[in-house]
Amino acid sequence: MLFNSLKSVLLTLYLFSKSIFLTLFLFSVNAIAHAETTLVAVASDFTKPMTEIAAEFEKATGHSAKLSFGSSGKAYTQIQSGAPFEVYLSASEKYPLELEKSGHVVANSRFVYAIGKLVLWSAKPGYVDDQGQVLTKGGFQHLALADPSHAPYGVVAEEVMAHLGVLEKLRPLFVQGENISQTFQFVSTSNAELGFVGLAQVIDIASGKIGSGSGWIIPDTLHSPFRQTAVLLKTGAENPAALALVNFLKSPTALAIIEKYGFGLPK
Amino acid sequence: MTQTITARFFLDYGEFKFDVDLRLPGSGISVLFGPSGSGKTTLLRCIAGLQRAPQGLLKINGEVWQDSERGVFVPTHKRPLGYVFQEASLFPHLTVTENLQFGLKRINKPSSAADLHQIIELLGIGHLLKRMPDRLSGGERQRVAIARALALNPEVLLMDEPLAALDFQRKQEILPFLNRLHQELNIPVLYVTHSQQEVAQLADTLVIMADGRALASGPLAETLSRLDVPLAHDREAATVWPVTVIEHEADYHLTRVAFAGGTLSLPAIDAAVGTPLRVQVYARDASIALELPSATSILNVLPATVTGLTDGHGGQSVVRLKVGNQALLAHITRKSTVLLGLRVGMGVYVQIKGTSILN
Amino acid sequence: MLTSADIATLWLTCKVAGLATVLMLILGTPLAWWLARTTSRWKGVCNALVALPLVLPPTVLGFYLLILMGPSGPIGQLTTQLGLGTLPFTFGGLVVASVLYSLPFVVQPLQAAFAAIGDRPLEAAATLRAGPLDTFFTVVVPLARPGFMTATILGFAHTVGEFGVVLMVGGNIPDKTRVVSVQIYNHVEALEYDQAHWLAGGLLAFSFSVLLLMYSALKAHPVAHQLK
Numbered sequence: 033m034l035f036n037s038l039k040s041v042l043l044t045l046y047l048f049s050k051s052i053f054l055t056l057f058l059f060s061v062n063a064i065a066h067a068e069t070t071l072v073a074v075a076s077d078f079t080k081p082m083t084e085i086a087a088e089f090e091k092a093t094g095h096s097a098k099l100s101f102g103s104s105g106k107a108y109t110q111i112q113s114g115a116p117f118e119v120y121l122s123a124s125e126k127y128p129l130e131l132e133k134s135g136h137v138v139a140n141s142r143f144v145y146a147i148g149k150l151v152l153w154s155a156k157p158g159y160v161d162d163q164g165q166v167l168t169k170g171g172f173q174h175l176a177l178a179d180p181s182h183a184p185y186g187v188v189a190e191e192v193m194a195h196l197g198v199l200e201k202l203r204p205l206f207v208q209g210e211n212i213s214q215t216f217q218f219v220s221t222s223n224a225e226l227g228f229v230g231l232a233q234v235i236d237i238a239s240g241k242i243g244s245g246s247g248w249i250i251p252d253t254l255h256s257p258f259r260q261t262a263v264l265l266k267t268g269a270e271n272p273a274a275l276a277l278v279n280f281l282k283s284p285t286a287l288a289i290i291e292k293y294g295f296g297l298p299k
Numbered sequence: 300m301t302q303t304i305t306a307r308f309f310l311d312y313g314e315f316k317f318d319v320d321l322r323l324p325g326s327g328i329s330v331l332f333g334p335s336g337s338g339k340t341t342l343l344r345c346i347a348g349l350q351r352a353p354q355g356l357l358k359i360n361g362e363v364w365q366d367s368e369r370g371v372f373v374p375t376h377k378r379p380l381g382y383v384f385q386e387a388s389l390f391p392h393l394t395v396t397e398n399l400q401f402g403l404k405r406i407n408k409p410s411s412a413a414d415l416h417q418i419i420e421l422l423g424i425g426h427l428l429k430r431m432p433d434r435l436s437g438g439e440r441q442r443v444a445i446a447r448a449l450a451l452n453p454e455v456l457l458m459d460e461p462l463a464a465l466d467f468q469r470k471q472e473i474l475p476f477l478n479r480l481h482q483e484l485n486i487p488v489l490y491v492t493h494s495q496q497e498v499a500q501l502a503d504t505l506v507i508m509a510d511g512r513a514l515a516s517g518p519l520a521e522t523l524s525r526l527d528v529p530l531a532h533d534r535e536a537a538t539v540w541p542v543t544v545i546e547h548e549a550d551y552h553l554t555r556v557a558f559a560g561g562t563l564s565l566p567a568i569d570a571a572v573g574t575p576l577r578v579q580v581y582a583r584d585a586s587i588a589l590e591l592p593s594a595t596s597i598l599n600v601l602p603a604t605v606t607g608l609t610d611g612h613g614g615q616s617v618v619r620l621k622v623g624n625q626a627l628l629a630h631i632t633r634k635s636t637v638l639l640g641l642r643v644g645m646g647v648y649v650q651i652k653g654t655s656i657l658n
Numbered sequence: 659m660l661t662s663a664d665i666a667t668l669w670l671t672c673k674v675a676g677l678a679t680v681l682m683l684i685l686g687t688p689l690a691w692w693l694a695r696t697t698s699r700w701k702g703v704c705n706a707l708v709a710l711p712l713v714l715p716p717t718v719l720g721f722y723l724l725i726l727m728g729p730s731g732p733i734g735q736l737t738t739q740l741g742l743g744t745l746p747f748t749f750g751g752l753v754v755a756s757v758l759y760s761l762p763f764v765v766q767p768l769q770a771a772f773a774a775i776g777d778r779p780l781e782a783a784a785t786l787r788a789g790p791l792d793t794f795f796t797v798v799v800p801l802a803r804p805g806f807m808t809a810t811i812l813g814f815a816h817t818v819g820e821f822g823v824v825l826m827v828g829g830n831i832p833d834k835t836r837v838v839s840v841q842i843y844n845h846v847e848a849l850e851y852d853q854a855h856w857l858a859g860g861l862l863a864f865s866f867s868v869l870l871l872m873y874s875a876l877k878a879h880p881v882a883h884q885l886k
Contacts, residue, residue: 105847130849174747179830182847207747207829210843217721218829221728223746349781375784376792382785388778392800401796402786451787 068095068273071116073107075123075260077148077185077212077230081293082121088289089280095273103211105182111136111265118268119277121145121260123212124184128263141264145281147296148258149231150188153247155222164248166226167198172205176218176227179208184258185215189228191255231294240292252296260295304329304359304455304487308345308352310511317341317352317511325360328481328488328501330519332530333508339491342508343457346489347382348375359455359487379406381448383458387440389432395443396428402451415450421483422446422476438469442476449480456488462497477501495530498523499539499579500657524619524626526607531617531628536582539657540625544574553598560623564598565654577657584652585629587618589639591648599651603627605643608636616641620649660856666833667841667857674749674837675817678756682764682813683806685757690768691794709766711759716822723755723827747829752837755827756817763812771805772798804876811872815865 067090074082079101086097100107100117108127111117112134122128125144131137152167154160166172180186186208193199207223209215212230219227228250236243252258262281268274280286287297303325310317317338323329331339344350346357348364351372357365364373389398399415419425422442432440441461448456461477462470474497480488481501490501498505498519506516507528515528523538525531542556542563552567556576563578570576592600606626607619616636618629627649641647660668693704711719726733727745734744745751775798783793799806821839828835830844838857845854 103847105849109846109849173743174829176829179844179847181844182849207831210825210830210847214826217724217826218746221724221746222730223724223728223734223744224829347785349784374789375781376787376789380785382782384778384782386778388782390779390782390797390801392803401783401788405787405792447786457785 068271069098070095070118070268070271070273070277071098072100072119072121072277073111073115073117074099074101074121075104075107075184076101077123077232078121078146078260078295079213080232081146081289081295084289085281085286088285089277092280092283092285093273093276095276097273097277101213103183116267118265118271118274119262120265121262121281122184123148123260124187125259125261126184128261131263131265136265138264138266138269141278143262143278143282144259144298145262146260146290147252147298148184148188148260149252149294149296150185150192150250150255150258151229151231151234151242151247152192152226152250153219153229153234153242153245154226155220155245156225157244157246160226160246160248162248164196164250167193167196167202170201172225174207174218174224174227175202175205176207176209176215176224176229178212178215178228179210183209183211184260185212185228185230188255188258192228192250195254235294237292240294259298304346304489305356306342306346307354307356308342309354310341310345310350310352315511319508319511319513321506321513321516323487323489323506323516324504325487326485327503328490329504329506329516330498330502331489331491331506331508332493332495332498332502334493337508338511339493339506339508340459341511343459343489343491346455347380347457348373348378349382362454376405379451379454381451381453381456383441383445383448383456383461385460385463387432387437387444389435389440389443389447391432393432394428395424395430395432395435398432398443399428399447399450402447406451414452418446418449421449421479436469437465438472441465441469441473445476445480449484454486456484456486458488458490460491460493462494463492474500495533495535495537499537500577502539520626524628526609526617526619531582531619532609534583536617536628536630537579538582538625538627540578540580542576542578544568544570544572544576546572558623559625561601563651563654565656568656579655579657580627580651581653581655582617582628582630584654585620585627586650586652587620587629587631587635587639587641588648588650592650595650597650597652599654601649601651603647603649605641605645605647608641608643620647622649660860661853663832664838664841664853664857667836667838668860670749670833670835671818671837671839674752674756675814678753678760678817679764679810679814681753681757682761683810686761686764686768686809686813690765691772691798693765694769694772709762712762716759716820717826719759720755720823720826723751723758723823727751727754727827746827747831747835749834752824752828752835755823756820759820759823760813760816763816764809767805767808767812768802771802771808774805775801807875808872811868815868819861819865 082099086099090096104122104124104127107120111120111131128142132142152160152164160166177189178186180190190199193202207218209218215227216229216233218224219229231249234242234247264274264278291297304323307320308317319342331342333339341350345352345355354367355365363371364378365371390401393401422445424442424446427435427439427443462473492498502519505519505522507514507522507530515522515525520538520540523530530536540558542558544554545557546555553564554568556563556565601622603620603622605618606621609617610633614633616631616633618631618641620627620629629649693701724746725731728734729744737743737745745754779797779801780793783797788796819839824837825840830836830840838861842854842857
């Protein structure tokens with residue numbers, strides 16, 4: 033009991049220190065005065081790889097990227113309302129297509145930068161089997177997923193459950209995170225016994241396996257392709273840093289980082 | 300007098316120490332008099348239990364309200380007292396009637412409606428009963444506050460400068476009511492004031508406070524004339540005599556009154572024979588002669604004995620006299636004292652140039 | 659127009675805000691009274707703690723609540739031992755979170771109203787034989803009525819408008835924890851702007867009328883009565 037409370041306190045501290053680190057990092061990015069800077073909206077599931085990619089990008093090009101993490105839908109609304117983002121890394125294909133229709137996107141700049149991987153995960157070791165049979169067996173009270181009404185991870189999670197024929201049975205147990213990070217919090221704090229999260233959130237990058245708890249990496253065949261799509265926005269058309277970042281995302285350095293964090297590579 | 304109030308309190312505020320040990324009569328008005336900061340309000344609050352002195356003994360008519368040595372402290376709401384604050388402190392959300400009944404509803408003894416009616420009559424607030432407090436004048440509010448305290452039929456009435464917040468006219472409006480209270484109530488009243496006028500008009504017993512201590516306490520005339528108290532040296536120093544109307548001299552527009560030890564002629568007073576009154580004699584209005592003056596315009600010349608004598612400052616002496624059984628103060632020049640060769644024990648005549656009737 | 663799902667969120671919101679307001683008044687009244695009267699050296703600490711939700715981002719509070727009320731958190735372990743299960747994702751959890759989050763909006767007006775009353779009415783009541791509780795209900799409560807009104811309205815309105823904490827602790831479950839602010843957010847995120855407008859406009863009108871009502875009522879009764 034005591035150990036568990038201690039663990040939660042440590043988790044809190046860890047998340048705190050992480051956010052402080054991130055802030056310091058962003059400050060240092062700002063500090064390079066002579067370099068061009070580009071402002072990037074990043075889907076929250078891509079937080080970890082993009083942070084590392086941005087560091088490499090800076091080293092390689094001298095430009096810097098200011099990253100704004102959040103739900104893809106929120107970024108979309110903000111861009112529609114004139115937010116000054118220059119590059120948009122969405123978790124889905126839908127929003128970039130909409131932005132193209134509304135004329136916010138530089139022609140032919142849309143590309144898939146990563147393939148999202150969905151994991152059914154629990155903070156408890158041994159809780160989720162590697163076939164996901166726990167979904168049919170039941171025995172849990174809360175199943176966390178990102179809100180399917182707007183979050184891409186939620187959409188594919190519903191598809192997986194529909195494919196397994198358990199969607200309607202499980203629906204009453206849904207607890208919905210506003211985005212995939214919040215969904216992860218629901219599960220990592222054990223408030224929900226299990227939930228659909230992104231592989232990047234639970235992968236141990238040293239071993240390439242799920243780091244803690246237990247999880248089932250869901251095969252791509254159980255849901256529609258999870259194409260995480262990026263676009264160069266018209267606001268960034270003239271900014272060399274924005275162009276450079278779009279190109280850097282396709283570089284071997286970036287692809288290696290993307291793969292390391294458990295994303296599939298675009299074909 | 301068997302019924303008494305014993306009040307002993309000690310409070311230490313560092314710079315200011317409050318240290319009082321008093322016995323007061325269980326009837327009549329005891330006035331606590333002193334400048335602000337002298338501790339008179341503190342004394343009243345300690346008696347009410349609004350302030351808790353760490354060391355204290357308080358007995359009212361035989362009942363112990365506080366005894367710090369035995370750990371006894373009766374909370375304010377369980378003490379059968381009435382309290383009138385400097386500001387009327389009526390409850391603004393209640394009508395006058397509701398204010399009057401606030402305490403009444405909470406006491407066990409069934410106070411009759413007749414009692415309340417009498418109190419309303421006494422204070423002349425019958426026409427205000429349905430009003431809210433913010434529709435009353437300052438004087439009206441204070442009268443309601445006094446009625447509210449009296450309605451409880453308390454064993455002691457505590458009044459903390461009830462007139463201080465009022466202007467002269469309002470004071471004049473309330474003083475007669477207080478005088479009537481004085482005559483009709485048979486409970487002890489502790490009355491805090493820094494006004495000499497109120498002392499003269501209301502006090503039976505006077506307690507003089509300074510620097511957190513009681514300098515003197517005793518019957519009014521006695522205490523007023525004590526030479527060891529600064530009051531006797533004040534320019535406004537005066538003594539107060541209780542008198543009774545004995546005769547009207549209509550031709551001269553004069554009234555004769557009797558006091559313990561003689562009679563006085565006063566300007567005509569509209570009061571029936573037998574009416575008790577208070578007469579104030581300022582020390583500056585009393586002069587001394589060694590022999591009975593044969594021809595003088597002053598009507599009131601009385602035999603007296605010198606009982607005390609001081610060298611005042613600025614060439615002035617304060618002489619304490621006994622006229623019959625009454626004490627009297629006279630302010631005369633030091634030179635006169637020397638020329639007359641005044642000594643304690645000497646028989647003299649005192650001429651009273653002027654008097655004022657207090658009620 | 660409003661869908662039945664929208665109406666369900668409105669009804670749920672009213673239930674959460676109503677219950678939370680009642681609880682806040684029950685908890686907040688003694689707390690505000692103590693804060694208004696005490697000279698304890700803990701007063702500053704308590705004042706700061708109560709005011710904390712005013713400055714903290716709701717997500718911080720939500721996140722801590724998620725941890726504290728979760729199966730490994732101390733509150734979660736307590737509620738589990740009491741047989742209540744864990745609070746996140748439940749109506750009860752939402753009410754608890756709302757109470758913590760909106761408490762300063764109830765405590766502060768009450769505290770100000772109590773402080774404005776001062777000692778004198780309490781002393782006057784004591785000399786008129788009223789004990790402390792008696793005095794509180796017959797003198798303090800009526801005198802602090804404008805404070806209670808402000809506290810109730812602000813507490814209710816702020817709970818209705820709360821979003822961040824609810825999102826974190828509630829889990830966005832229809833009919834259970836999906837309140838109107840979350841529903842608006844969902845509509846916006848799902849690009850259902852028409853639906854969002856209906857609800858958001860309604861909420862705006864509601865909040866405005868509540869505040870208007872409060873301020874016009876307060877014009878008639880300033881913060882607290884002065885003794886006459």
